[in-house]
Amino acid sequence: MDKVSFGFWHLPLLLRKEVIKLQLQQKDIDSEIQESTQIHLNMVAQTQDYNVVGDRTTQKFSDLQLGQLLSSLLKYGVIVASTVVLIGGVLYLIRHGAEPAAYQFFKGQPSQFCSPGGVVQAVLAGSREATIQLGLLLLVAIPILRVIISLLAFLRQKDYTYVVITSIVLTALIYSLVGAYY
């Protein structure tokens, strides 16, 4: 077990780096994710080799590794997303804090706040509200990333039933983010 946990020392750092990259380069999102997941999966594979002599079956062991990986992803993902929201929120309150609050009537949001691409553009244009919105988007991206990582892990395990199951979930998630605009 010692060797196993050693292999995972690097994970949090890696994940954090990836998430920050994500926030900077939204356009490369897919390749980034695949790259980072590939790294993690290689690590999973490596640690798996160490454990062949152990008493656990390979199958169980992979699930355990997947759990560890997801656990770190969730933890650091939430930290990064809330930090972005906090920074945006403080900046927003400094500039708009004295204006009257008006949430009684529904007006919807300006169109650039309603899509991931629009939010990134608004952030680059210096909008403080958009920084909050970006943090919220990062938060929504974490569960999606979680499903992608699980999908790749099941592919590696050659567990095709779960490959299909996670693919369905992923399709629904992507549809909700992309399909809702049409």
Add this chain to the structure above:
Amino acid sequence: LNILEFSLLVWIGSFTAGFLGALTGLGGGVVIVPLLTSVFGVDIRYAVGASLVSVIATSLGAASTYIKKGYTNLRLGMFLEVATTMGALIGALIATFISAKALTIVLAVVLLYSAYLSQQPKLENSDNELSDPLGSYLQLNSSYPTSDGLISYSVHSVPVGFSVMLVAGVISGLLGIGSGAFKVLAMDQVMRIPFKVSTTTSNFMIGVTAAASAGVYLARGYIDPGLSMPVMLGVLPGALLGAKVLVGAKTQTLRILFSLVLVVMALKMVYNSLTSGAL
């Protein structure tokens, strides 16, 4: 009331909601929407959007710990997510053309039902007989750690549980709450999974379920950054603190109290929407 004062008040309210929600196991989301609408007078669609975001944050934060401790059944969660994400998409789409009044009534009913469910005794299922063949095929049977070591359990009535999850997903997408109460109902009562496993697995699933409706909400302009910010930043630390305090706390009285608050808020929401006549 300027934005700074408003944000501070909402932050305090959200922190309290997150704290009590975690202590009682009902989740903060269930009380955020009525709090924002009936106390702060926020339009229900903004309230639902902000609540959904805070639900994602708390669920992810808590799930991280539960997975590490080995309570969460990952395969079961991922399988049932098929039902909840489909349901959430349907729910979020319904929410965009249903009237605010109808939405309020549905929410009130769900609040009352959640309050009722939270008063039900918790079952600690752990029998090993009569496992569902579908459950075995999907490798859903597993084990979880207790003070007496690992205890294995098997999953029952997978199709029925799956259907209840679909309903839980619709409610979650419609109202921007985690609808953890319904998820636990499906796993506890129908699939007969140990309570610790069902609550933690439900928590694991909420992030993905809510993310499915978040996309739709974002596109419709329900997610307001100015409002979501204090809600999310309040609920998250509140819930984490609540989860820490929970160990060894006497929750029975609190649970009853919190349920009463839910009932009062539900009635007030219905009263408001019936008397206002607008929308």
